[in-house]
Amino acid sequence: MSLIAQLFRSQRAAFLAVCASLALGACKGPLDASTPAAAQRGVAARQSCAEQALRNDSRAALLPEAAVRLSEQCQQGDAIQCSVLGVMLELGRSVPRDPFRAAGAFAAACRLGNARGCMNLGGLYASGTGLSMSAPQAAELFHLACQRGDSEGCYRLARMAELGSGLGPDPARAAAFLETSCSAGHAVACLELGAMNERGAGIPPNRSRAALLYERACHAGRMAGCSELDRMYSESSARAAGIRPVRAPAPLNRHKEDGAASL
Secondary structure, eight states: OOHHHHHHHHHHHHHHHHHHHHTOGGGSSOOOOSSHHHHHHHHHHHHHHHHHHHHHOTTOOOOTTHHHHHHHHHHTTOHHHHHHHHHHHHHTSSSOOOHHHHHHHHHHHHHTTOHHHHHHHHHHHHHTSSSOOOHHHHHHHHHHHHHTTOHHHHHHHHHHHHHTSSSOOOHHHHHHHHHHHHHTTOHHHHHHHHHHHHHTSSSOOOHHHHHHHHHHHHHTTOHHHHHHHHHHHHHHHHHHTTOOOOOOOOOOOHHHHHHHHHO
16 A cells, blocks of 8 residues: 555544534645655644644534544554544543643654654643653654654744753754744744844844745734734835934933023
């Protein structure tokens, strides 16, 4: 059986249950099976879509048999179903909330090579949900997820590098992880990397690069990217026309004012 056929077979049954019960139109679109790499990206996107829907909607409820089916397929070695099951357990979607069991499901997914499973497990370590909080362990898992192509894992790693959590403050390294995340389609990463380039925060300032990154964030659906890009264009037009930004007047020096009045 081809790799593409295995991918479709492994994820089809459970995802039909997930998508049908949540009415996830965006998760049910056709997958690009032109190459194994394209098929992998499509399956990963569908997994991310289903998990995000579960996280975003507290009213989300799967078909009663979906959790049982996911558990069975996870036990049979299906990494994607392990990760989706972990989200259900972490949040209590159609099953009793059990973060510790969620960690086990995410760990199984990660061991089986699923990038999002590693990222999800890192999130539990980062927050101390169901597990002892451990920034180094979270960073290791985010890094593994990032290496496997998960844009959110790269983004979370960038945030840790920027804040110095588990890694030590390293703006240049944060920018590198944001670059990887942005290249993988993470709109917020593009937006934040654009701001770093515009300000020169830890990296050399580059307004042209900042504008390009804001545009990428805008095209990815992040309205803040559109706003920042519009602001940059407006400022550039104003400078070209010789118009300087209006600044608030400096506060009066009270001592000088009093001295002048006494003369």
